Amino acid sequence: MKKLMLKINAPKCGASSDQLKQALADVLGADLSYIGARLSVLPPDVKSVMNNAVKMVRKVYEENTLPWIGTERVCADEKLDIIKDEIESVMVKAKGIVEEQRQAMSTWLPQVRQALGKGADMVALPDPNDFTISHEVSDGEPSKAGRGLPRDATQAEVAEAVSIGKGYEAVIDHLIGLAEKVGPGKEGNAAALRLKEDAATAAKLGAVNKEMLGKLNTLTAALLKAGTGGAKKAAAKAAVVTAITDGATTANDTGDGEADNDKETTPAKSIKKVITGKSEKSDKTDKAVELI
DSSP states (O other), rough: EEEEEEEEEEOOOOEOOHHHHHHHHHHTTOGGOOOOOOEEEEEEHOOOOOOOHHHHHHHHHHTTTTSSSSSSSSGGGGGGHHHHHHHHHHHHHHHHHHHHHHHHHHHHHHHHHHHGGGGGGOOOOGGGOOOOOOEEEEEEEEOSSOEEEEEOSOOHHHHHHHTTTHHHHOOOOOHHHHHHSSSSSSHHHHHHHHHHHHHHHHHHSSSSTTHHHHHHHHHHHHHHHHHHSSSHHHHHHHHHHHHHHHHHTTTTTTTTTOOSSSSSSOGGGTSSSOSSSOOOTSSBBBOOOOOO
16 A cells, blocks of 8 residues: 655735734734734635636545545555556646636736735735646655544545554554653643544544543543652553553454455454454465555
């Protein structure tokens, strides 16, 4: 499975400047640090055309990949080049749309300047030479852990993606990593909140059992009260880690989070081990589920 990232660079629809914020602060008699200001520098109809050009490229990207950890998206190895070619093809159309708008700038740019009044002298208006759209596509192996867990895929898609990408192992490591950061102070409290949220998501994915959640909340609260060091904190932290790993040993035993199709998913009792994709009944590697 391959990670695929898409970045689109398109003309900005709005603009701001320190001069504009200062002018607004002066009018309001307000502190500059509390002021934010932004002006539209494209006519509404042109802005709509630009947004649609970007959306048509991103649509191809999102419809041909699966959501993964954080903002990453992934696809099957054999689909990588095909998806790249499709993105390139749609990008040609998007560039044509933007070029049409660039050629029409001599008509609508004076209208924008007039509509903005004095604001036109405070912000950067579109430059015909920079009115272009481009994209960057990068790929690589999907990361095993990161900020957040998959949240927007269907249960079946997540079950396939997690199984193939060895994601169960990563989920457990991710939760334990958060537990290591729990403690007094702003960062420690933030880690505790993230641990609670991500553990709940992990339960939905079937990576840990739901019975662990209540126990984990109690143990995390105890860890927060354990202080900054000493045997008491070490014992509290060990209890949290144990709850996570024990919760992983029986994940999916109740069927929660399993794909509702005939495709194989990783056996729940293999979660604590490195998930190899091999069947417990055979030494042969199972055929990877085609994601797209």
